[in-house]
Amino acid sequence: MTDSVRLDAAAIATAVRSRRTSAEIVVSAALEAIERRNPALNCFTAVLRDRALEAAVSVDDRLSAGGDPGPLAGVPFGVKNLFDVRGLPTLAGSKINRDLAPARADAVLVRRLEAAGAVLVGTQHMDEYAYGFTTENSHYGPGRNPHDLARVAGGSSGGSAAAVAAGLVPLSLASDTNGSIRVPSSFCGIFGLKPTYGRLPRTASFQFVHDLDHLGPFARTVTDLALCYDALQGHDPGDPMCARRPIELVLPRLDEPLDGLRVSVLDGWFRDTAGAQALDAVATVARALQAGPDTTLANAAQARAAAFCITAASGADLHMENLKKRQADFDPAQYRRLYPAHQLHRPSRRGRSGAWKRGPADRRTDHRAALAGTTGATRRRPSGADRRRRRTDRGGPMTLTATLAVNDPEVVAEVTAMFRRYEQALMDNDTDALTGMFWKSPDTLRYGVGEILYGYDAIASFRANRQGGAPKRSLGKTCITTFGRDYGIANTEFQRVNTDRLGRQSQTWVRFPEGWRIVAAHVSLQGDAS
Amino acid sequence: MPPEISEDDALTAIDVMSRLLGLPILPEHRAGVALNLARLMVQARLVQSVALPEETEPASVFTP
Numbered sequence: 001m002t003d004s005v006r007l008d009a010a011a012i013a014t015a016v017r018s019r020r021t022s023a024e025i026v027v028s029a030a031l032e033a034i035e036r037r038n039p040a041l042n043c044f045t046a047v048l049r050d051r052a053l054e055a056a057v058s059v060d061d062r063l064s065a066g067g068d069p070g071p072l073a074g075v076p077f078g079v080k081n082l083f084d085v086r087g088l089p090t091l092a093g094s095k096i097n098r099d100l101a102p103a104r105a106d107a108v109l110v111r112r113l114e115a116a117g118a119v120l121v122g123t124q125h126m127d128e129y130a131y132g133f134t135t136e137n138s139h140y141g142p143g144r145n146p147h148d149l150a151r152v153a154g155g156s157s158g159g160s161a162a163a164v165a166a167g168l169v170p171l172s173l174a175s176d177t178n179g180s181i182r183v184p185s186s187f188c189g190i191f192g193l194k195p196t197y198g199r200l201p202r203t204a205s206f207q208f209v210h211d212l213d214h215l216g217p218f219a220r221t222v223t224d225l226a227l228c229y230d231a232l233q234g235h236d237p238g239d240p241m242c243a244r245r246p247i248e249l250v251l252p253r254l255d256e257p258l259d260g261l262r263v264s265v266l267d268g269w270f271r272d273t274a275g276a277q278a279l280d281a282v283a284t285v286a287r288a289l290q291a292g293p294d295t296t297l298a299n300a301a302q303a304r305a306a307a308f309c310i311t312a313a314s315g316a317d318l319h320m321e322n323l324k325k326r327q328a329d330f331d332p333a334q335y336r337r338l339y340p341a342h343q344l345h346r347p348s349r350r351g352r353s354g355a356w357k358r359g360p361a362d363r364r365t366d367h368r369a370a371l372a373g374t375t376g377a378t379r380r381r382p383s384g385a386d387r388r389r390r391r392t393d394r395g396g397p398m399t400l401t402a403t404l405a406v407n408d409p410e411v412v413a414e415v416t417a418m419f420r421r422y423e424q425a426l427m428d429n430d431t432d433a434l435t436g437m438f439w440k441s442p443d444t445l446r447y448g449v450g451e452i453l454y455g456y457d458a459i460a461s462f463r464a465n466r467q468g469g470a471p472k473r474s475l476g477k478t479c480i481t482t483f484g485r486d487y488g489i490a491n492t493e494f495q496r497v498n499t500d501r502l503g504r505q506s507q508t509w510v511r512f513p514e515g516w517r518i519v520a521a522h523v524s525l526q527g528d529a530s
Numbered sequence: 531m532p533p534e535i536s537e538d539d540a541l542t543a544i545d546v547m548s549r550l551l552g553l554p555i556l557p558e559h560r561a562g563v564a565l566n567l568a569r570l571m572v573q574a575r576l577v578q579s580v581a582l583p584e585e586t587e588p589a590s591v592f593t594p
Contacts, residue, residue, distance in 0.1 A: 299580055301576060302576055302577055302579065302580045305573040305574070305576035305577045306577045308570075308573045309570065309573050309574050309577055312570055323553060324552070324553055324554070327554065327555070327556050327559070328556060332558075332559060332562065335556075335559055335562075335563075336559055336562035336563050336565070336566050337566045339544075339553075339555065339559070339563045339566070340544065340547075340563050340564070340566050340567035340570055341566075341570055342551075342553065
């Protein structure tokens with residue numbers, strides 16, 4: 001069973017759950033493989049033998065007792081050494097952090113994987129303070145690429161990617177600020193997931209750039225990535241930027257057709273700065289996904305520059321005290337980049353403004369996916385080569401961009417349901433229901449055919465006093481458009497029974513914590529002239 | 531657009547910053563820090579080149 005570590009996570013969990021093997025055998029094999037191969041690869045910085053074997057036995061015991069240890073039963077995994085792990089100081093690749101008190105508890109994502117039955121076997125190598133793309137580290141030596149030990153694994157999550165690529169573990173957890181999952185996935189030939197910002201909680205991990213840090217998994221198959229991601233999902237109050245969204249399982253949806261997904265390749269800066277190999281890979285994926293016409297992300301070069309400056313300034317701010325007191329304890333490469341950034345004004349307004357978050361520059365804003373080679377523009381360079389010349393941080397613009405989803409089918413369905421409910425209430429003269437669908441605010445307004453109402457109270461009063469309710473009517477050409485998850489506009493034509501004049505109605509819907517509400521409404525009858 | 535920062539200017543800026551902020555610098559890193567300051571300024575200028583209307587505010591609340 002020595003080769004069990006080469007199995008993917010799904011296969012291991014299936015074998016363990018069906019008792020064809022045991023978690024203890026799988027985890028022992030992983031520990032043995034790490035012991036044998038880590039001296040050459042340098043991807044693990046701490047191996048948790050006792051803890052891992054204890055956890056594995058506990059998984060087996062649960063199975064023996066008829067229990068279910070979870071969908072990742074017996075799957076060994078490692079974490080980049082910026083995750084808190086009970087009993088270890090959280091190094092984040094540094095020498096300075098060795099002096100921190102050992103973490104008293106595991107990071108939330110570590111706990112979630114273990115709750116799903118996975119077994120933590122160790123912590124993994126990285127660039128100091130996650131500031132780099134090579135995992136060459138003056139304190140702990142260079143991380144190696146398992147495909148060619150003379151080359152770098154990429155970074156900053158190089159140890160985590162190399163451990164998966166080498167088959168030491170099927171899963172690792174890592175972080176990505178400007179590409180630290182995307183770059184090493186590319187360099188090591190595996191899959192990595194940088195989720196949407198705010199989707200996975202970062203509680204009890206060592207931060208780098210609060211505004212840009214993401215946590216996510218590495219795996220050798222997309223199925224494993226989905227399996228792992230599903231176990232990681234869910235809000236946690238310990239990370240103030242973690243979104244309050246319901247869990248959306250992705251594993252059951254992996255085989256769904258891509259109907260309705262419009263895909264574009266990003267041109268401009270992304271194409272101009274990419275190497276031939278990256279462009280070939282993008283073209284292959286674009287063909288497979290039947291990508292439409294290319295599209296342009298406005299200000300991509302400037303967005304990359306903003307990410308560069310935000311990163312340097314935030315990093316310098318975070319490490320200011322140590323820059324003063326412990327200069328000699330930094331990796332020289334980090335010190336030279338952090339020092340000059342400490343007085344940089346954070347370009348937050350430019351870097352994070354809505355103007356840059358609108359998505360593609362052209363009018364085709366209904367794209368749901370955009371493709372670009374954001375990593376590995378150049379070949380994996382030899383380890384120890386000149387560290388200055390590289391173009392690996394091409395993920396920055398995408399990190400900064402939250403493309404607005406226009407007409408997300410789920411959101412359109414929600415707004416459509418509200419629109420219909422409103423119309424039904426209008427025809428039933430259910431005044432309570434009608435009033436309840438307006439935003440309870442003095443800023444809400446409604447222009448009626450015969451009245452102008454400012455504020456929720458005025459609207460409620462009008463409803464209560466309207467004799468006989470609204471005239472009966474039929475609708476035509478209803479048009480509903482949504483922007484993002486929380487904003488939609490409903491427009492419709494209507495024909496009242498007592499008049500030949502065509503009516504028009506517009507409602508602006510916004511999702512509040514209490515649900516969808518109308519914040520502005522306009523009803524009018526068409527005149528004879530403009 | 532101001533001219534690119536020269537090596538001498540970058541070194542001078544680093545020395546002044548170090549003195550004013552009480553942030554000592556290791557002599558062996560002085561040249562490397564100056565080089566990175568120059569690099570950072572190139573990027574900062576690129577960011578500053580984006581014209582934004584005065585009313586543009588940071589999109590600080592991001593709901594994925």
